Structures are given as structure tokens and as C-alpha cells.
Amino acid sequence: MEKRLKPMDAEQLREYGHKMVDFIADYYKTIENFPVLSQVEPGYLRNLLPDSAPNQPDSFQHVLDDIQAKILPGVTHWQSPNYFAYYPSNSSVAGFLGEMLSAGLNIVGFSWITSPAATELEMIVLDWLAKMLKLPEDFLSAGQGGGVIQGTASEAVLVVLLAARDKALRRVGKGALEKLVVYASDQTHSALQKACQIAGIHPENCRLLKANSSTNYALSPELLSETISQDLAIGLIPFFLCATVGTTSSTAVDPLLALGKFAKSNEMWFHVDAAYAGSACICPEFRHYIDGVEEADSFNMNAHKWFLTNFDCSALWVKDRSALVQALSTNPEFLKNKASQANMVVDYKDWQIPLGRRFRSLKLWMVLRLYGLENLQCYIRSHIKLAKHFEDLVAQDTRFEVVTPRIFSLVCFRLLPPPNDEYHGNKLNHELLDAVNSTGNVFVSHTVLSGKYILRFAVGAPLTEEKHVNAAWKVLQDKATALLGESLR
């Protein structure tokens, strides 16, 4: 007779859970021993694992051994102090504990009734965070607005685009989908274009207006105004404007106040994407970057980037939650319940794409409680200080240039190209990137601005200290010396 499987045995959870905690704590202790960018070749894992699932159970120790031997070599270590690529994806003790508890309770909080605490804690902590950011009161849950945790900024921009689309179509008639126009700078995250594609916005009506070095890659209100006028003249319907505070390529900051005025006078939905830089705005000295947010209909900030809340946790606020609900609500019989039918509660299923949702507010709540506002401000400032330090290092080496002014914790820089030879300059910087990343000692990513290939050095991993910034700079300098030496030969 075989024993019946007990998949949720509390004592086994305790025993294995303790082992896994130790495994993860040990991982963090030794994280600098791994190449920060995984150096495996495509397909490496297929050769290490069997072709099919086992018939019989395997031991937990075997699985842990395989994680060490087979999985970790294929991991790019976003939590390494030597990680400076893209934007950070913070892990913290508080965020980790929140995730653990959320996985332990494993509730699915689509409607209030399916776990009232999940909905209510989310409303409360997003009010807390809105106050830390000094967002206008309209974004708080006490009025017509409120906050919601989305998975990512991509989902945030999609849901508000859908709300705006349906609101506009209610105004101008359902047949007008082909006439709706979206505006943003060409520095806006690709998520906007994807959202337009999903929402059926005519591809030619997604206007990504050119931003250049004259505005530090911010969207020009004059250019926006001209474009809107031209579109109106040919019968198109402007309905959505997306501004960014801290673009992905170079942390450009669009001028919210000027842009918001245009949006309002043209009855457009105004969305502000502060996915990365929003976190900095809890510090009084950086808050001015979102001045003008009072003009916005929606505001988004990723707590999972630079705010110590483990992925995923993208905070979205709207002033008019009914617009979201009108675009995204479903009300099948099998989900009806007294509290929802009586309109006494928020059902977050109607604020998002999926039905099911995890108890993500726990981790954000634990980050806010276990660290507190002042520590979080210091945390942001320490990274900005480190980025400034790196910027100074680059500026002192005449072979390099800082390409755009540093605003937050990202430095955009490059090796200067040979005179009048941008082509070889780009090739050189691409080679520098590859050379640096293949050492495994540092991970840096790149972008292209006005045709220039540029390296991005984003400070923001929780373990990063000055010594790591210095060591990274040393790797960059050494590889630059080697490359320049070769190119001279």
C-alpha cells in the first residue's frame, strides 16, 4: 500500500522551509562569487535535465543540489552588488518576507470577499505611498480615485490606455477607434507602443515625437502642441498623452506641468510613467521632478525597481477609478456576492487585466514598516551619491564622456569616438560593453541616443557600495585601455 501524498504538511513545510531560508541566506553571502551576467551558452540546461518529469518523487536535497549545480550558473544575478544594467530590481529582507507570507497564505484576492485584508491593505498602503510622494488628494482612495498594484508598468499603461480609449469612445462614438491618437516622446518605454498594439490603436496614430539633446531627451511641449493641432485639423482625435519622469534610456524628465495643460485643454487622458524615478520623489529635494502631477489622470511608480519591494509590485494611481472599472469590469454570476453587489467594496479584478491576483500589498507594507520613510530616503540618496561619484570618475578620464546630465542614479557615458568617426565610436563602445560584461565582474547595459551607442551605468542594487562602483570603473578603464591599445596597433 502506498502512502497518501501529503502535499501541505506543516512540519515538512517547517523543515524544508528552514533549509531553503538557509540556502537563500548563503546565496546572498556568496553572491559575489558568481559572474554577475550568466556566462552560459543558449541551450545549456537542456543537456543537464532529463527529457520528462519523474514518475516517483525525488529528494529535496537532490533538488537543492541541482539548483546549486545547474540553475545558479544560468542565473544573471540582479541582486549582485556588481549589477549596474537596465534598472535595478530590488530585493530586501522585508520584501522577501512579504513574498514568503503571500505565497504561504496563497489567497487569490480578485474580489473583496475572497480575502478582505488583501484588498483593504492594498488600498491603505497605496494611500500611504501616495502621501509619501505628495500626490494630489484626488489619487487617494477616499475620493473618486485610488491606487492599485499592477504587475508591471506595462500593465499599468495598458489598463489606463484602455480606460482612456473607452472613455473617449463613449464621448465621440464607438466607430471612431481608427481616429484615436496617442502622444508621447520617442524616449517613452516600448510598453506604450505594445499597449497601443493590444488596444487596437491604429499603428500610425501612435505618435512618438522626436526628443533630442536640446531638451535632454524630454518631450517638447511646442512639438506636442503643433502635432496635436495638425491632427485635429485632419479630423483625428487626440485622446492619450504619456509623459515619463525618468526615461529608460537616460532618465529624461518630461515637463509635466506644460504637457498636462495641453492634455486637459484637449480632453486627453494624461498618464505619468515614473516607473523608475518615482521612488526618488519621496525625498523633498527630488519631489519637484513630478511637479505638475496634479494635472495627471494616472501616475505609475514601480516599487519593485528601486524601492526594496521584491518583483512584482507596480503602483498605479488614478483619479477616476470608475473609468478603469468601466473598461475592465466583468460580473459573472459565479463571482457575485453581497458586498460587491451592494457596491460597498472595491473589487480589484476590475482594475486589472487578469482575474486572479496575489496578496502583493503585504510586501510593500512590510517594506514601509520595517524600514520607515527616513531610511528609504537615505537609501535613495546613497545611490544617487554613488552615481554622482561614478559620474565624477568618468569625467576625470579624458578618454570618456558623460553623454547626458546625470539626474538620478543612472550615468550615460561612452568612450569618445575617434575624430569625426561616430561609426567606429559606436563599434568601440559596443566592444567595450561586451568586453566588460564577459568578465563576469560587472554587468552594464547600453542604449542609443541620437545615433550614439552609449553605456548605461545604473546604481541601485541594494548591496552596492562605493567599493563596487570603484571596482566596476576599474574594469571599464582596463578594458578601454586594452581596446584602445588594440585599435592603435
Place this chain on the structure above:
Amino acid sequence: MEKRLKPMDAEQLREYGHKMVDFIADYYKTIENFPVLSQVEPGYLRNLLPDSAPNQPDSFQHVLDDIQAKILPGVTHWQSPNYFAYYPSNSSVAGFLGEMLSAGLNIVGFSWITSPAATELEMIVLDWLAKMLKLPEDFLSAGQGGGVIQGTASEAVLVVLLAARDKALRRVGKGALEKLVVYASDQTHSALQKACQIAGIHPENCRLLKANSSTNYALSPELLSETISQDLAIGLIPFFLCATVGTTSSTAVDPLLALGKFAKSNEMWFHVDAAYAGSACICPEFRHYIDGVEEADSFNMNAHKWFLTNFDCSALWVKDRSALVQALSTNPEFLKNKASQANMVVDYKDWQIPLGRRFRSLKLWMVLRLYGLENLQCYIRSHIKLAKHFEDLVAQDTRFEVVTPRIFSLVCFRLLPPPNDEYHGNKLNHELLDAVNSTGNVFVSHTVLSGKYILRFAVGAPLTEEKHVNAAWKVLQDKATALLGESLR
């Protein structure tokens, strides 16, 4: 001088992590002490928490105390053995450990390079699971198809609808969006209608065909065929058919083989939603319910429902991954890298709505390895056996009826209405539901089929044993006796 915040201190993670593991293990030990459906009133938490985030850190013990005193009363305990509502949302030791590790590594696996192991393990375990389900080879990653983990079945149906929409528009011309028609039964999950709304499908072109008791609420191929013919005759373009194996209301099974033939002969995308019942199909005796899946373009099964993988983990397979990628791909400069540009790897960002994604394959891999196929089959069978037992109990009480034939682990039943009085019958069953759920001893949900208000008893929580089913039935009988007594008075 203040001490610098160390948000990722390995020894603090160890210490607090162990405490949290014990907290969660203790929760499972005492889970039956809580009312399974939370009995709090709307707004309860607002009064228990402060208005704003703290300036200074709070202690971990305080937070744990608050979770116990303030959060848990507002939790509806999906993991309670007395949970029989909606469909289950399984937690297991293996699934929990996988979530913990995923949160610990905290990588963001949008492109292969951002953690090769995340992409490759996902491809491998979805191949494993496809083989366990005996899906056609076209769904495996070796050919043109492959599997991907979505958050939920809602996202799964949305991404394939978008792929199908754009594929159809490439064929018939971009201006034809208004002519595209979607087909499914009216028992299909509301996620389909929401996906249509998002994708800009004309609301009147989302055909939810009536299913009734004559087919046990399955979609009739004849009705489908007629409707398609009528639509073709007026110049509309059928492009998407969604069949369900195990509908949400009553586990109805649409006839895949017959439906698939119509889809194919009309060049429609054929999606099979087996979100709940797919898990059962790893047992040879239940596999026949997805016979005909070879006709499908896409197939979806939620490992987070009844397959011991903590939420969220929705497995989606497609035969033509390029259709997904064409609909959902973006390629901004800042994400370009050698492996992606050379087309040597899969970048899952192009198979889903969001950009970022968690390392969710870890938990599915750990479930498959720590339990093995045979245990998982036994697990499914044990729940189906318990549901059959409940069905027998209901059948023995002449005051009740089983409304639709039980197929998997859901029993649809009700108190028989007074003669010729469906209205009061519905009222009675609604009252029975409220009475039962307000005891806190059991949580059952409802649906409506052909105008009848019906109770749904879904077995599937990992801790549920026969004694819990018996106890639940006792509560139902007692409350029925009380209600019927009152109505006689």
C-alpha cells in the same frame, strides 16, 4: 550619526526568514481554527492601521503581531480543508519553496540573457507537463510551438486572442477589425469577453452561444455551425473559437474534436481553456476529455488551481509561437543583446503582456520533482473520489438534487424548490448559501444554470479529507433543516 540601512543583510534574512517559516508552518497547523470565509465588515482594516507610513522602522515582531491580530481575521482561507468555493488554489510545500526561491533570487527574466536558466527551465518543464498531458508534439518547444507560463487563464486567452486577431488581420486586411467574430458557449469564462473588450473586438461580434442541460452545458457543434454560416453570409469574418474543458459553473466539457474541425475549415484560431480540469488529464482515465486537442492552436491549464503549484502559474501552449511573437514583440534598443539578435534564444517578453516576469518555472519544477507523476495522479483521483462521495451524500437526501452530472471534483446541487416555484427555490438556495458560509465552518460558492440558483461544492484544497467533506455536508443539512423549518412556519 545614523547607521546606513542594510536592506539585504544575509544574516537578518536568515533570522527573520526562519521566524517567518515558523509563522507559516504554525498557520497551517491551526488553519482550521479560523472561519474559512472571513467574517469582517467592509472597511474593517482602515480603523486598525495608521493613516500614513511610519518615519522610523518598526520591529519585525510588531509586524508579525499585526499580521496575527489584524490581517489574518481579514483573510479568506483558501488553504483551509473546509474551503470548497470557486475552484481551488493549491498551495504545497514544493510550490511554496519554489516561490520562496524565486523571491530570493528576484531576477526579472524578460529576455534570455537576463537569466538564461529562467527561460530554459520554463521551456523544459512545460515540455514535461505537455508530455504528462499527452499533448500533440506540435506543442513542444522542439518544433514551431512551445509552452509559456502566464499569470492567469485570463492572460492566456488574451494573448492568443491577440495573436489570432493580428494573424487574421494580416490575411484579410487591417481595416477589417470590426468584422472579426469570436465564438464560444455562454458557459465560457468571463475572461474571454474581457479579452474581446481589450482587443477592440466589436461587442456584438463576441458570440456566446447558448448551452443548456440537453448537452450538459457543452457547446453544440450544430449551433456553432449554423451561427458561423449566418455570419459568413452577412460578410463577417469568424476568426476565433474558444472551447472549455471544465467550465467554471459546472465543469461542462465542450466537444473538442467536432468543434476543432469547424475551426480548421474556417481558418479560425482554436483555443482550448482547460484551466481547471486540465490537471485531471494527467490520469489516463480522464485524458479522453481533451481528445481533439490535436485540432487546437493553443491549450491552457492552470497549475495554480489543482496542481499544487502556488498562485500564479498558468501554463499555455501554442503550436505557432511566431503568431504570439508577431502580436506582442517589441525590440527597443536598450534590451538588444547578441543572443536575441542572433535569434538563438526564446525571449518570453514577446509571449506575454508585461515586460518583466518572475522565475515561476522553479515552483512548477519543484512540484514535479518533489511529488512525481504517480503521486500527482493519486492526488487528483483522491479529490475526485471525495467529490463522488459528496455527490452520493446529496443524492441520499431527498430534499436535495444533484443538478448536473459530476465529472471531475465539482458537485452542482441545490435544495429542491417548492413545486412549481423556481423563484422561491432560488431564494431558498441563496439563503442556504449565506447561512452555511456565515458559520465560518465551510465556504461554498454558487452559480446560476438555466435560471436555477445552484450551489457549487468544489473539492480540491490540499488538506481536505473525507471528514471535512462529511462535516461540510452536515452543516449544509443542518442549515437546510433550519431553513425549511422556518419556511413551514
